[in-house]
Amino acid sequence: MRKEKNIILKRQDKKPILIDAFYSEYKSNQPTVIFCHGYKGFKDWGAWNLLAESIAKVGCCFIKFNFSHNGGTMEDPIDFPDLEAFGNNNYSKELEDLNDVIDWSQNYYQNNSSINTSQIWLIGHSRGGGITILKASEDSRISKLITLASVSDFEKRTSTTGNLEDWKKNGVKFVLNGRTKQQMPHYYQFYEDFKANKKRLDIESAEKRLTIPHLIIHGDEDTSVSISEAMDLKKWNPKSQLKIIEGADHVFNTKHPWKDSKMPKELKETSQSILDFILG
Template identity: 25%
Template sequence: MKEHLWIASRRQRLSAMLHLPEGFKPGTPLLVLCHGFTGNKVGYNHLTLHLANFLEKAGYGVLRFDYIGSGDSDGDFATDTSVAGWQEDLTNVLQWVDGQEQFATSPVVLYGHSLGGLVVLTHEDQIERVVARIVFAPVTKPVANFRERIIGPELWQKSLRGEKIENFFDRGFTLYSQFVKGLATQDYDPISAASRLTTPLLIIHGTADVVVPLAGSQELYEQYQAPKEFVVTEFDHGATGKQAEFQQIIGRRLAGLLADAVPVAV
Protein backbone atom coordinates (compact mmCIF):
# COMPACT_ATOMS: atom_id res chain seq x y z
CA MET A 1 0.00 0.00 0.00
CA LYS A 2 1.33 3.42 -0.98
CA GLU A 3 0.24 6.75 0.46
CA HIS A 4 1.44 10.21 -0.50
CA LEU A 5 2.29 12.57 2.37
CA TRP A 6 3.41 16.16 2.91
CA ILE A 7 5.96 16.72 5.69
CA ALA A 8 6.90 20.20 6.91
CA SER A 9 10.53 21.28 6.59
CA ARG A 10 12.29 24.63 6.22
CA ARG A 11 8.89 26.41 6.21
CA GLN A 12 7.95 24.43 3.12
CA ARG A 13 6.64 20.93 2.34
CA LEU A 14 8.48 17.73 1.56
CA SER A 15 6.76 15.32 -0.80
CA ALA A 16 6.96 11.80 0.61
CA MET A 17 5.64 8.37 -0.29
CA LEU A 18 4.90 5.86 2.45
CA HIS A 19 4.88 2.13 1.67
CA LEU A 20 3.27 -0.20 4.20
CA PRO A 21 3.19 -3.97 3.68
CA GLU A 22 0.10 -6.09 4.08
CA GLY A 23 -0.37 -6.97 7.72
CA PHE A 24 1.70 -4.02 8.95
CA LYS A 25 1.73 -4.02 12.73
CA PRO A 26 3.44 -2.07 15.52
CA GLY A 27 7.14 -2.82 15.65
CA THR A 28 7.52 -3.46 11.92
CA PRO A 29 10.87 -1.92 10.84
CA LEU A 30 10.70 1.28 8.78
CA LEU A 31 13.36 2.21 6.21
CA VAL A 32 13.78 5.88 5.33
CA LEU A 33 15.31 6.28 1.85
CA CYS A 34 17.45 9.34 1.01
CA HIS A 35 18.14 10.11 -2.66
CA GLY A 36 21.24 11.66 -4.17
CA PHE A 37 22.27 14.92 -5.84
CA THR A 38 19.96 15.96 -8.73
CA GLY A 39 17.82 12.93 -7.81
CA ASN A 40 14.38 12.43 -6.31
CA LYS A 41 12.37 9.87 -4.38
CA VAL A 42 11.89 7.77 -7.52
CA GLY A 43 15.65 7.55 -7.92
CA TYR A 44 18.24 7.18 -10.65
CA ASN A 45 16.68 4.77 -13.22
CA HIS A 46 13.88 4.25 -10.66
CA LEU A 47 16.44 2.77 -8.24
CA THR A 48 14.72 4.10 -5.10
CA LEU A 49 11.19 3.27 -6.21
CA HIS A 50 12.14 -0.29 -7.12
CA LEU A 51 13.97 -0.74 -3.82
CA ALA A 52 10.94 0.55 -1.90
CA ASN A 53 8.62 -1.83 -3.73
CA PHE A 54 10.98 -4.74 -3.04
CA LEU A 55 11.20 -3.91 0.66
CA GLU A 56 7.44 -3.46 0.97
CA LYS A 57 6.91 -6.94 -0.51
CA ALA A 58 9.49 -8.28 1.95
CA GLY A 59 7.39 -7.00 4.85
CA TYR A 60 9.09 -3.72 5.72
CA GLY A 61 7.67 -0.23 5.94
CA VAL A 62 9.37 2.32 3.68
CA LEU A 63 9.33 6.11 3.54
CA ARG A 64 10.98 7.80 0.55
CA PHE A 65 10.97 11.57 0.13
CA ASP A 66 12.19 14.48 -1.98
CA TYR A 67 14.41 17.08 -0.36
CA ILE A 68 13.20 20.67 -0.54
CA GLY A 69 13.85 21.85 -4.09
CA SER A 70 13.95 18.32 -5.51
CA GLY A 71 11.29 16.14 -7.11
CA ASP A 72 7.74 17.06 -6.10
CA SER A 73 8.67 18.95 -2.94
CA ASP A 74 8.23 22.67 -2.53
CA GLY A 75 11.14 24.97 -3.24
CA ASP A 76 13.61 25.35 -6.08
CA PHE A 77 16.65 23.17 -6.72
CA ALA A 78 18.84 26.13 -7.70
CA THR A 79 18.33 28.07 -4.47
CA ASP A 80 17.30 25.46 -1.89
CA THR A 81 19.84 22.69 -2.43
CA SER A 82 22.56 22.43 0.22
CA VAL A 83 23.94 19.72 2.47
CA ALA A 84 22.80 21.66 5.54
CA GLY A 85 19.30 21.91 4.09
CA TRP A 86 19.23 18.20 3.29
CA GLN A 87 20.37 17.38 6.82
CA GLU A 88 17.54 19.52 8.19
CA ASP A 89 15.04 17.80 5.89
CA LEU A 90 16.06 14.34 7.10
CA THR A 91 15.81 15.47 10.73
CA ASN A 92 12.29 16.77 10.08
CA VAL A 93 11.28 13.54 8.36
CA LEU A 94 12.45 11.51 11.36
CA GLN A 95 10.67 13.85 13.76
CA TRP A 96 7.50 13.26 11.74
CA VAL A 97 8.05 9.49 12.02
CA ASP A 98 8.60 9.82 15.75
CA GLY A 99 5.26 11.59 16.09
CA GLN A 100 3.26 8.85 14.37
CA GLU A 101 1.63 6.36 16.73
CA GLN A 102 1.81 3.57 14.17
CA PHE A 103 5.64 3.82 14.19
CA ALA A 104 6.07 4.24 17.96
CA THR A 105 7.92 0.93 18.34
CA SER A 106 9.30 0.60 14.80
CA PRO A 107 13.09 0.44 14.50
CA VAL A 108 14.23 2.93 11.84
CA VAL A 109 16.90 2.08 9.26
CA LEU A 110 18.39 4.90 7.19
CA TYR A 111 19.40 4.31 3.57
CA GLY A 112 21.28 6.86 1.48
CA HIS A 113 22.51 6.84 -2.12
CA SER A 114 25.47 9.00 -3.17
CA LEU A 115 25.14 12.44 -1.50
CA GLY A 116 22.20 10.96 0.40
CA GLY A 117 24.77 8.60 1.89
CA LEU A 118 26.69 11.57 3.28
CA VAL A 119 23.48 12.87 4.85
CA VAL A 120 22.78 9.46 6.41
CA LEU A 121 26.33 9.16 7.79
CA THR A 122 26.33 12.65 9.29
CA HIS A 123 22.81 12.54 10.74
CA GLU A 124 22.79 13.25 14.47
CA ASP A 125 20.03 11.07 15.87
CA GLN A 126 18.87 13.23 18.74
CA ILE A 127 15.58 11.34 19.15
CA GLU A 128 17.41 7.98 19.13
CA ARG A 129 15.21 6.21 16.60
CA VAL A 130 17.84 5.06 14.09
CA VAL A 131 19.06 1.50 14.69
CA ALA A 132 21.06 0.84 11.49
CA ARG A 133 22.33 2.52 8.32
CA ILE A 134 22.80 1.45 4.70
CA VAL A 135 24.76 3.50 2.18
CA PHE A 136 25.17 2.88 -1.53
CA ALA A 137 28.09 4.64 -3.26
CA PRO A 138 28.23 7.28 -0.52
CA VAL A 139 29.97 10.62 -1.01
CA THR A 140 32.69 10.60 1.65
CA LYS A 141 35.05 13.28 0.26
CA PRO A 142 32.53 15.91 -0.80
CA VAL A 143 34.84 18.79 -1.75
CA ALA A 144 37.17 16.68 -3.89
CA ASN A 145 34.31 14.64 -5.36
CA PHE A 146 32.22 17.62 -6.43
CA ARG A 147 35.12 19.85 -7.45
CA GLU A 148 36.92 17.25 -9.55
CA ARG A 149 34.13 15.02 -10.88
CA ILE A 150 30.53 16.09 -10.42
CA ILE A 151 30.70 19.85 -10.92
CA GLY A 152 34.22 20.18 -12.32
CA PRO A 153 37.02 22.63 -11.43
CA GLU A 154 35.89 25.45 -13.73
CA LEU A 155 32.28 25.55 -12.55
CA TRP A 156 33.41 24.99 -8.94
CA GLN A 157 35.53 28.16 -9.05
CA LYS A 158 32.75 30.04 -10.80
CA SER A 159 30.33 29.08 -8.03
CA LEU A 160 32.82 30.06 -5.33
CA ARG A 161 32.82 33.53 -6.91
CA GLY A 162 29.08 33.66 -6.29
CA GLU A 163 28.01 33.04 -9.86
CA LYS A 164 25.23 30.77 -11.07
CA ILE A 165 26.31 27.49 -12.68
CA GLU A 166 24.41 25.30 -15.13
CA ASN A 167 24.54 21.98 -17.01
CA PHE A 168 27.08 20.24 -14.77
CA PHE A 169 27.74 16.50 -15.16
CA ASP A 170 25.62 16.44 -18.33
CA ARG A 171 22.52 17.41 -16.35
CA GLY A 172 20.28 20.34 -17.21
CA PHE A 173 20.22 21.78 -13.69
CA THR A 174 20.92 25.31 -12.46
CA LEU A 175 22.55 25.94 -9.09
CA TYR A 176 23.41 29.07 -7.18
CA SER A 177 26.46 29.39 -4.98
CA GLN A 178 25.02 28.25 -1.63
CA PHE A 179 25.74 24.59 -2.41
CA VAL A 180 29.41 24.87 -3.34
CA LYS A 181 30.12 27.52 -0.70
CA GLY A 182 28.54 25.27 1.91
CA LEU A 183 30.77 22.37 0.93
CA ALA A 184 33.84 24.60 0.88
CA THR A 185 33.27 26.21 4.28
CA GLN A 186 31.50 23.60 6.43
CA ASP A 187 34.14 20.84 6.25
CA TYR A 188 31.68 17.97 5.97
CA ASP A 189 33.55 14.81 6.94
CA PRO A 190 31.23 11.79 6.89
CA ILE A 191 34.03 9.33 7.61
CA SER A 192 34.98 11.12 10.81
CA ALA A 193 31.33 11.59 11.78
CA ALA A 194 30.55 7.93 11.13
CA SER A 195 33.49 6.77 13.22
CA ARG A 196 31.55 7.99 16.27
CA LEU A 197 28.38 6.08 15.40
CA THR A 198 27.35 2.88 17.18
CA THR A 199 24.71 1.62 14.74
CA PRO A 200 25.39 -1.31 12.39
CA LEU A 201 26.41 -0.18 8.89
CA LEU A 202 26.12 -1.81 5.46
CA ILE A 203 28.22 -0.21 2.70
CA ILE A 204 27.64 -1.11 -0.97
CA HIS A 205 29.86 0.27 -3.74
CA GLY A 206 30.60 -0.75 -7.31
CA THR A 207 33.92 -1.00 -9.11
CA ALA A 208 32.34 0.50 -12.26
CA ASP A 209 31.31 3.70 -10.42
CA VAL A 210 32.84 6.69 -12.23
CA VAL A 211 30.90 9.27 -10.18
CA VAL A 212 31.97 8.53 -6.59
CA PRO A 213 35.33 6.81 -6.01
CA LEU A 214 35.32 3.39 -4.36
CA ALA A 215 38.32 4.35 -2.21
CA GLY A 216 36.17 6.55 0.02
CA SER A 217 33.94 3.61 0.95
CA GLN A 218 36.99 1.50 1.65
CA GLU A 219 38.29 4.14 4.07
CA LEU A 220 34.84 4.46 5.65
CA TYR A 221 34.75 0.72 6.27
CA GLU A 222 38.24 0.67 7.77
CA GLN A 223 37.48 3.48 10.22
CA TYR A 224 33.97 2.43 11.23
CA GLN A 225 33.97 1.07 14.79
CA ALA A 226 30.51 -0.53 15.12
CA PRO A 227 29.25 -3.74 13.41
CA LYS A 228 29.81 -3.32 9.67
CA GLU A 229 29.81 -5.04 6.30
CA PHE A 230 31.27 -3.86 3.00
CA VAL A 231 29.94 -5.33 -0.25
CA VAL A 232 32.05 -4.53 -3.33
CA THR A 233 30.28 -5.31 -6.61
CA GLU A 234 30.65 -4.58 -10.32
CA PHE A 235 27.84 -1.98 -10.16
CA ASP A 236 28.01 1.47 -11.69
CA HIS A 237 26.73 4.46 -9.70
CA GLY A 238 23.09 3.46 -10.13
CA ALA A 239 23.40 -0.35 -10.33
CA THR A 240 22.29 -0.06 -13.95
CA GLY A 241 20.95 -3.35 -15.22
CA LYS A 242 21.60 -4.98 -11.86
CA GLN A 243 18.92 -3.56 -9.60
CA ALA A 244 17.53 -6.99 -8.72
CA GLU A 245 20.97 -8.02 -7.48
CA PHE A 246 21.25 -4.74 -5.57
CA GLN A 247 17.91 -5.36 -3.86
CA GLN A 248 18.88 -8.89 -2.94
CA ILE A 249 22.09 -7.67 -1.30
CA ILE A 250 20.06 -5.41 0.97
CA GLY A 251 17.27 -7.93 1.51
CA ARG A 252 19.66 -10.69 2.59
CA ARG A 253 21.42 -8.46 5.10
CA LEU A 254 18.57 -6.51 6.68
CA ALA A 255 17.74 -9.16 9.27
CA GLY A 256 21.37 -9.23 10.37
CA LEU A 257 21.54 -5.45 10.62
CA LEU A 258 18.43 -5.40 12.77
CA ALA A 259 19.71 -8.30 14.93
CA ASP A 260 22.86 -6.29 15.67
CA ALA A 261 20.89 -3.15 16.45
CA VAL A 262 19.99 -1.74 19.84
CA PRO A 263 16.16 -1.99 20.33
CA VAL A 264 14.07 1.19 20.13
CA ALA A 265 13.31 2.61 23.57
CA VAL A 266 9.58 2.87 24.25
Protein backbone atom coordinates in the same frame (compact mmCIF):
# COMPACT_ATOMS: atom_id res chain seq x y z
CA MET B 1 0.76 -3.92 1.07
CA ARG B 2 -0.38 -0.40 1.83
CA LYS B 3 1.21 2.32 -0.32
CA GLU B 4 0.78 5.96 0.66
CA LYS B 5 2.10 8.04 -2.21
CA ASN B 6 2.93 11.73 -2.39
CA ILE B 7 2.08 12.74 1.16
CA ILE B 8 2.84 16.44 1.51
CA LEU B 9 4.78 17.49 4.60
CA LYS B 10 4.11 21.21 4.98
CA ARG B 11 6.59 23.21 7.02
CA GLN B 12 6.51 26.77 8.29
CA ASP B 13 8.87 29.07 6.36
CA LYS B 14 10.40 26.09 4.51
CA LYS B 15 9.64 24.32 1.28
CA PRO B 16 7.33 21.29 1.62
CA ILE B 17 8.56 17.72 1.28
CA LEU B 18 6.89 14.94 -0.70
CA ILE B 19 6.84 11.51 0.99
CA ASP B 20 5.93 7.89 0.13
CA ALA B 21 5.38 5.07 2.63
CA PHE B 22 5.13 1.30 2.02
CA TYR B 23 4.10 -1.09 4.81
CA SER B 24 1.88 -4.01 5.75
CA GLU B 25 -1.43 -3.37 7.47
CA TYR B 26 -1.39 -6.91 8.86
CA LYS B 27 1.93 -6.92 10.70
CA SER B 28 2.72 -5.15 13.94
CA ASN B 29 5.79 -3.38 15.25
CA GLN B 30 7.39 -2.83 11.83
CA PRO B 31 10.62 -0.82 12.07
CA THR B 32 10.77 2.48 10.20
CA VAL B 33 13.23 2.53 7.30
CA ILE B 34 13.89 5.97 5.74
CA PHE B 35 15.55 6.20 2.32
CA CYS B 36 17.49 9.23 1.07
CA HIS B 37 18.07 9.65 -2.67
CA GLY B 38 21.27 11.04 -4.13
CA TYR B 39 22.47 13.96 -6.25
CA LYS B 40 20.23 14.62 -9.24
CA GLY B 41 17.91 11.99 -7.78
CA PHE B 42 14.34 11.74 -6.55
CA LYS B 43 12.21 9.26 -4.62
CA ASP B 44 10.67 7.71 -7.75
CA TRP B 45 13.90 7.42 -9.71
CA GLY B 46 14.50 4.16 -11.55
CA ALA B 47 13.72 1.04 -9.53
CA TRP B 48 13.55 2.64 -6.06
CA ASN B 49 9.85 1.71 -5.83
CA LEU B 50 10.75 -1.95 -6.38
CA LEU B 51 13.42 -1.72 -3.68
CA ALA B 52 10.86 -0.15 -1.34
CA GLU B 53 8.40 -2.96 -1.98
CA SER B 54 11.00 -5.69 -1.46
CA ILE B 55 11.94 -4.33 1.95
CA ALA B 56 8.39 -3.52 3.03
CA LYS B 57 7.26 -7.07 2.22
CA VAL B 58 9.39 -8.58 4.98
CA GLY B 59 7.87 -6.35 7.65
CA CYS B 60 9.26 -2.82 7.49
CA CYS B 61 7.67 0.56 6.95
CA PHE B 62 9.75 1.91 4.06
CA ILE B 63 9.63 5.69 3.74
CA LYS B 64 11.23 7.61 0.88
CA PHE B 65 11.03 11.29 0.08
CA ASN B 66 12.22 14.07 -2.17
CA PHE B 67 14.63 16.49 -0.59
CA SER B 68 12.89 19.87 -0.54
CA HIS B 69 15.39 21.48 -2.92
CA ASN B 70 16.04 18.53 -5.23
CA GLY B 71 14.42 20.36 -8.16
CA GLY B 72 11.04 18.66 -8.13
CA THR B 73 7.72 20.20 -7.14
CA MET B 74 4.61 18.93 -5.38
CA GLU B 75 2.79 18.81 -8.72
CA ASP B 76 5.70 17.40 -10.73
CA PRO B 77 7.93 15.34 -8.42
CA ILE B 78 9.84 13.55 -11.17
CA ASP B 79 12.85 15.22 -12.83
CA PHE B 80 13.70 18.88 -12.30
CA PRO B 81 11.09 21.50 -13.19
CA ASP B 82 12.34 23.82 -10.42
CA LEU B 83 15.99 24.51 -11.20
CA GLU B 84 15.96 27.59 -8.95
CA ALA B 85 15.31 25.35 -5.95
CA PHE B 86 17.97 22.91 -7.15
CA GLY B 87 20.51 25.73 -7.30
CA ASN B 88 19.70 26.77 -3.75
CA ASN B 89 20.11 23.31 -2.26
CA ASN B 90 22.95 22.47 0.15
CA TYR B 91 24.00 19.77 2.60
CA SER B 92 22.61 21.60 5.63
CA LYS B 93 19.17 21.82 4.03
CA GLU B 94 19.25 18.08 3.30
CA LEU B 95 20.16 17.28 6.92
CA GLU B 96 17.31 19.50 8.07
CA ASP B 97 14.94 17.81 5.63
CA LEU B 98 15.90 14.36 6.90
CA ASN B 99 15.39 15.47 10.48
CA ASP B 100 11.94 16.79 9.64
CA VAL B 101 11.01 13.52 7.88
CA ILE B 102 12.10 11.55 10.95
CA ASP B 103 10.01 13.85 13.16
CA TRP B 104 7.08 13.50 10.76
CA SER B 105 7.27 9.69 10.76
CA GLN B 106 7.16 9.56 14.53
CA ASN B 107 4.18 11.92 14.69
CA TYR B 108 2.25 10.57 11.68
CA TYR B 109 2.44 6.93 12.75
CA GLN B 110 2.53 7.32 16.53
CA ASN B 111 -0.90 5.70 16.97
CA ASN B 112 -0.41 3.07 14.27
CA SER B 113 0.29 -0.28 15.95
CA SER B 114 1.67 -1.65 12.68
CA ILE B 115 4.68 0.66 12.83
CA ASN B 116 7.43 1.00 15.43
CA THR B 117 8.39 4.67 15.30
CA SER B 118 11.07 4.27 17.94
CA GLN B 119 13.08 1.87 15.77
CA ILE B 120 14.45 3.97 12.92
CA TRP B 121 16.92 2.81 10.29
CA LEU B 122 18.40 4.91 7.48
CA ILE B 123 19.33 4.00 3.91
CA GLY B 124 21.15 6.51 1.71
CA HIS B 125 22.29 6.33 -1.89
CA SER B 126 25.36 8.23 -3.18
CA ARG B 127 25.23 11.78 -1.79
CA GLY B 128 22.27 10.64 0.29
CA GLY B 129 24.61 8.08 1.82
CA GLY B 130 26.85 10.85 3.07
CA ILE B 131 23.84 12.66 4.51
CA THR B 132 22.68 9.54 6.37
CA ILE B 133 26.15 8.96 7.83
CA LEU B 134 26.19 12.50 9.19
CA LYS B 135 22.67 12.21 10.56
CA ALA B 136 23.23 8.80 12.15
CA SER B 137 26.33 10.11 13.93
CA GLU B 138 24.43 12.94 15.60
CA ASP B 139 20.91 11.53 16.20
CA SER B 140 20.39 8.86 18.85
CA ARG B 141 17.05 7.85 17.31
CA ILE B 142 18.87 6.03 14.50
CA SER B 143 19.73 2.41 15.34
CA LYS B 144 20.94 0.99 11.99
CA LEU B 145 22.49 2.48 8.86
CA ILE B 146 22.84 1.22 5.28
CA THR B 147 24.66 3.18 2.59
CA LEU B 148 24.54 2.39 -1.14
CA ALA B 149 27.40 3.65 -3.34
CA SER B 150 27.99 6.35 -0.76
CA VAL B 151 30.39 9.24 -1.06
CA SER B 152 32.99 9.55 1.69
CA ASP B 153 34.03 13.18 1.30
CA PHE B 154 31.85 16.23 0.72
CA GLU B 155 34.74 18.69 0.68
CA LYS B 156 36.33 17.43 -2.52
CA ARG B 157 32.95 17.59 -4.23
CA THR B 158 32.37 21.13 -3.03
CA SER B 159 35.63 23.04 -3.25
CA THR B 160 37.72 21.28 -5.88
CA THR B 161 35.29 21.10 -8.80
CA GLY B 162 35.75 24.05 -11.13
CA ASN B 163 37.23 27.45 -10.40
CA LEU B 164 36.25 28.88 -7.03
CA GLU B 165 37.01 32.46 -8.05
CA ASP B 166 34.82 32.18 -11.13
CA TRP B 167 32.08 30.57 -9.05
CA LYS B 168 32.21 33.39 -6.52
CA LYS B 169 32.36 36.08 -9.20
CA ASN B 170 29.50 34.69 -11.26
CA GLY B 171 27.46 33.52 -8.28
CA VAL B 172 26.58 30.29 -10.08
CA LYS B 173 28.09 27.37 -11.95
CA PHE B 174 26.28 24.83 -14.10
CA VAL B 175 26.45 21.05 -14.42
CA LEU B 176 24.93 19.24 -17.40
CA ASN B 177 22.37 16.55 -16.65
CA GLY B 178 23.23 13.97 -19.27
CA ARG B 179 19.79 12.36 -19.17
CA THR B 180 17.52 15.44 -19.21
CA LYS B 181 20.03 17.71 -20.99
CA GLN B 182 19.33 20.47 -18.46
CA GLN B 183 22.03 22.83 -17.27
CA MET B 184 21.72 22.38 -13.50
CA PRO B 185 22.67 25.48 -11.50
CA HIS B 186 24.71 25.51 -8.30
CA TYR B 187 24.68 28.88 -6.59
CA TYR B 188 27.72 29.99 -4.64
CA GLN B 189 25.74 29.69 -1.39
CA PHE B 190 26.43 25.94 -1.63
CA TYR B 191 30.13 26.53 -1.04
CA GLU B 192 29.48 29.18 1.61
CA ASP B 193 27.22 26.81 3.53
CA PHE B 194 29.82 24.06 3.37
CA LYS B 195 32.57 26.32 4.70
CA ALA B 196 30.34 27.56 7.51
CA ASN B 197 29.44 24.01 8.54
CA LYS B 198 32.63 22.18 7.57
CA LYS B 199 33.07 20.43 10.91
CA ARG B 200 29.52 19.06 10.95
CA LEU B 201 29.79 17.98 7.31
CA ASP B 202 32.96 15.92 7.78
CA ILE B 203 31.95 12.39 6.80
CA GLU B 204 35.21 10.84 8.05
CA SER B 205 34.69 12.20 11.55
CA ALA B 206 31.04 11.16 11.50
CA GLU B 207 31.89 7.62 10.41
CA LYS B 208 34.45 7.29 13.18
CA ARG B 209 31.84 8.40 15.73
CA LEU B 210 29.24 5.82 14.70
CA THR B 211 28.35 3.30 17.39
CA ILE B 212 25.44 1.66 15.53
CA PRO B 213 25.68 -1.14 12.92
CA HIS B 214 26.57 0.17 9.45
CA LEU B 215 26.30 -1.83 6.23
CA ILE B 216 28.32 -0.37 3.34
CA ILE B 217 27.25 -1.58 -0.12
CA HIS B 218 29.14 -0.66 -3.28
CA GLY B 219 29.36 -1.92 -6.85
CA ASP B 220 32.77 -2.89 -8.22
CA GLU B 221 31.96 -1.21 -11.55
CA ASP B 222 30.86 2.13 -10.10
CA THR B 223 32.39 4.90 -12.24
CA SER B 224 30.60 7.76 -10.44
CA VAL B 225 31.78 7.09 -6.88
CA SER B 226 34.95 5.03 -6.64
CA ILE B 227 34.88 1.82 -4.65
CA SER B 228 37.85 3.29 -2.77
CA GLU B 229 35.36 5.56 -0.97
CA ALA B 230 33.61 2.46 0.42
CA MET B 231 37.01 1.17 1.50
CA ASP B 232 37.63 4.48 3.29
CA LEU B 233 34.35 4.20 5.19
CA LYS B 234 35.26 0.66 6.22
CA LYS B 235 38.73 1.77 7.32
CA TRP B 236 37.32 4.59 9.43
CA ASN B 237 34.78 2.26 11.05
CA PRO B 238 36.27 -1.26 11.29
CA LYS B 239 33.11 -2.59 12.94
CA SER B 240 31.05 -1.78 9.84
CA GLN B 241 30.17 -4.44 7.25
CA LEU B 242 31.27 -4.05 3.63
CA LYS B 243 29.40 -5.78 0.81
CA ILE B 244 30.75 -5.54 -2.75
CA ILE B 245 28.22 -6.22 -5.50
CA GLU B 246 30.05 -7.72 -8.47
CA GLY B 247 29.21 -6.18 -11.84
CA ALA B 248 27.19 -3.36 -10.28
CA ASP B 249 27.47 0.25 -11.40
CA HIS B 250 26.57 3.36 -9.40
CA VAL B 251 22.83 2.67 -9.58
CA PHE B 252 23.13 -1.12 -9.34
CA ASN B 253 22.42 -1.58 -13.04
CA THR B 254 19.13 0.28 -13.11
CA LYS B 255 18.21 3.44 -15.02
CA HIS B 256 15.42 5.95 -15.28
CA PRO B 257 12.79 5.25 -16.27
CA TRP B 258 12.78 1.61 -15.15
CA LYS B 259 9.96 -0.19 -16.97
CA ASP B 260 10.68 -3.76 -15.90
CA SER B 261 8.54 -5.25 -13.14
CA LYS B 262 11.61 -6.89 -11.61
CA MET B 263 14.87 -5.56 -10.26
CA PRO B 264 18.11 -6.40 -12.09
CA LYS B 265 20.12 -9.10 -10.34
CA GLU B 266 22.61 -6.54 -8.96
CA LEU B 267 19.89 -4.52 -7.23
CA LYS B 268 18.17 -7.73 -6.12
CA GLU B 269 21.43 -8.84 -4.49
CA THR B 270 21.65 -5.42 -2.88
CA SER B 271 18.10 -5.74 -1.56
CA GLN B 272 18.86 -9.19 -0.14
CA SER B 273 21.99 -7.87 1.57
CA ILE B 274 19.91 -5.11 3.15
CA LEU B 275 17.31 -7.62 4.33
CA ASP B 276 19.95 -9.93 5.80
CA PHE B 277 21.42 -6.97 7.67
CA ILE B 278 18.25 -5.44 9.07
CA LEU B 279 16.64 -8.74 9.98
CA GLY B 280 19.78 -10.34 11.31
